[in-house]
Amino acid sequence: MILRLTIAGFPVRPELAQTLEGVRRDSRFSRSRIEIGDGGLAGAIEHYRANATPQVLIVEEVGDETVLQSRLAQLSEVCVAGTQVVVVGRMNDIATYRRLLSLGIGDYLVGPVTPAQLAASIETLFADPSAAPKGRLIAFIGTRGGVGSSTLAHNTAWMLSRPAGEEVIVVDLDLAFGTLGLAFNVEARQTVGELLSEPERIDAQLIDRVLVRAEDQLQLLPSPGMTGTWPPVDVEAVDKLLELLRRMAPLVVVDLPHLWAPWIAHVLEMAEEAVIVSSPDLPGLRDAKALLDTLASRRNGKEPARLVINKADLFRKTQLSAKDFEEALKQKPALKIPFDPIFAEALNEGQMVGKTARTHKLVDQLAALAQLLAPRHHGPTARSEWSLDRLAGWLKRLKPAVR
Ligand SMILES: Nc1ncnc2c1ncn2[C@@H]1O[C@H](COP(=O)(O)OP(=O)(O)OP(=O)(O)O)[C@@H](O)[C@H]1O
Ligand SMILES: [Mg+2]
Known part of the structure; x- marks a missing residue:
């Protein structure tokens, strides 16, 4: 399967950056656009306050579960609904994995990951043709x-x-x-x-x-x-x-x-x-x-x-x-x-x-028309499905355990 996706990765560690480079070279992704940012999950939150989100977002988080949860909540505020999020974390814990998936996160991988593992994870997200994002x-x-x-x-x-x-x-x-x-x-x-x-x-x-x-x-x-x-x-x-x-x-x-x-x-x-x-x-x-x-x-x-x-x-x-x-x-x-x-x-x-x-005066009008027809969902009003409400509920349930 040749995937045509917009993918962005936000690694913290150089290993994940190399893995993303590896996926870029994978022929199955030759039609995909893979951008590599930095700063991990926190970097992605910052970046998507001002930029359109890709179809697949790969974010690394080296913090503990509490940090991961609160950052995912922030990410959900700046992400377009429908974005598939793959988290690369350090907790090798099946319960964490299940909870993240039940929240709508696409996949959770324990770092370090190989290009083959990451490619397989993305492929699985779109294995069903009807799950492929529709323009x-x-x-x-x-x-x-x-x-x-x-x-x-x-x-x-x-x-x-x-x-x-x-x-x-x-x-x-x-x-x-x-x-x-x-x-x-x-x-x-x-x-x-x-x-x-x-x-x-x-x-x-x-x-x-x-x-x-x-x-x-x-x-x-x-x-x-x-x-x-x-x-x-x-x-x-x-x-x-x-x-x-x-x-x-x-x-x-x-x-x-x-x-x-x-x-x-x-x-x-x-x-x-x-x-x-x-x-x-x-x-x-x-x-x-x-x-x-x-x-x-x-x-x-x-x-x-x-x-x-x-x-x-x-x-x-x-x-x-x-x-x-x-x-x-x-x-x-x-x-x-x-x-x-x-x-x-x-x-x-x-x-x-x-x-x-x-600088022509009509440019603003044309930009306004573009924005009207395909709004870039930024800011707090644009919550994505995998996000805030469910995450807030989850946080509430977890509170006693966290204390
Ligand atoms: N706001 C405008 N002011 C001046 N000229 C315009 C404006 N909008 C379009 N035009 C000009 O009008 C002409 C016809 O435009 P266009 O081909 O986009 O119309 P259309 O509705 O698609 O026509 P068709 O029925 O042939 O599909 C073009 O020369 C275009 O540059
Ligand atoms: Mg025409």
């Missing part, structure tokens, strides 16, 4: 052609992948007229249309070959502008592709064409975030309403689709305001982005706005 799907669609839905999808994806951000894959599902390759100035290796026309061939290896890396943490699946002939797009093929992509990156941004078809409705229904981009005019308002109404009943248990008004203030006198949209749709637009030539300039350069014009 967050963020889909963009425009109410009309040309409203800027692709532009916002690309710029948001870029923002999400920035330092301290996460691995992001953008897939261009505008099969015939996609602009993803142009926007990032990259050549497609194979079109998404071709991939979807032979769903039985789609697997992780094929996708790996087709993905184009645009930036350190950003990979693309472009659809170069070409009107080849493909069979109609099949919902199951799209599902298969997106499921695989979600296993390859924690964030998958989908750029949808301005079309209405069963597969498009399906993507908008299943995405964790659906973003409807509209121009500030009457047709945009009508179609935003139609889309929001349709999706309201279909996105069960998910965040309601969000509305972004784009290309605002070009015709101030005649445009509909954000308030007009809010009154008609009973939903406040998440964001209003003005018409600004910087988008065309960036496109001409094959760059994202945040890269080519770092």
Whole structure:
């Protein structure tokens, strides 16, 4: 099994640092990103106050059980839910092991550990394919052609992948007229249309070959502008592709064409975030309403689709305001982005706005959109599942023994 994971290790002792280096060299982890910090569990707590957590966190603690417990409680406050935590400790005690596992810690290993032991531990965490972490799907669609839905999808994806951000894959599902390759100035290796026309061939290896890396943490699946002939797009093929992509990156941004078809409705229904981009005019308002109404009943248990008004203030006198949209749709637009030539300039350069014009006033707005769609769960409000409440209960139960 080749694992595609983001892994971070926080050793205290040089032995564990060497072990992590060993796992890095292991071919099963060739597709994983393994970062090595320092300072052990305490170092990890400090680090994740300000950084996004990886999928797997390996922390060493050389203190006693009381120290371990209290630090795990602190770690849980800064960690995203779902992070798998492997603790390397010094207590060789089955009771400690069981208690940690019952709290939701992924595994507890007694140091020193060999690369093989650590690799096996991580592999076991993801042995069941359904246990593999699933990336967050963020889909963009425009109410009309040309409203800027692709532009916002690309710029948001870029923002999400920035330092301290996460691995992001953008897939261009505008099969015939996609602009993803142009926007990032990259050549497609194979079109998404071709991939979807032979769903039985789609697997992780094929996708790996087709993905184009645009930036350190950003990979693309472009659809170069070409009107080849493909069979109609099949919902199951799209599902298969997106499921695989979600296993390859924690964030998958989908750029949808301005079309209405069963597969498009399906993507908008299943995405964790659906973003409807509209121009500030009457047709945009009508179609935003139609889309929001349709999706309201279909996105069960998910965040309601969000509305972004784009290309605002070009015709101030005649445009509909954000308030007009809010009154008609009973939903406040998440964001209003003005018409600004910087988008065309960036496109001409094959760059994202945040890269080519770092200090431009729109960069903050694009960052805000990224943050809204994939919040980085930092601070005390973001407890992870394995964490505080259960740990507090455990601490309470242990108190007499500790005294
Ligand atoms: N806020 C903006 N201000 C000015 N120009 C913009 C803005 N947003 C997007 N554009 C420009 O509008 C054009 C169309 O954008 P884009 O291709 O993103 O729209 P779309 O909704 O994806 O269109 P399509 O229907 O072809 O998929 C591009 O040239 C882009 O640079
Ligand atoms: Mg588009």
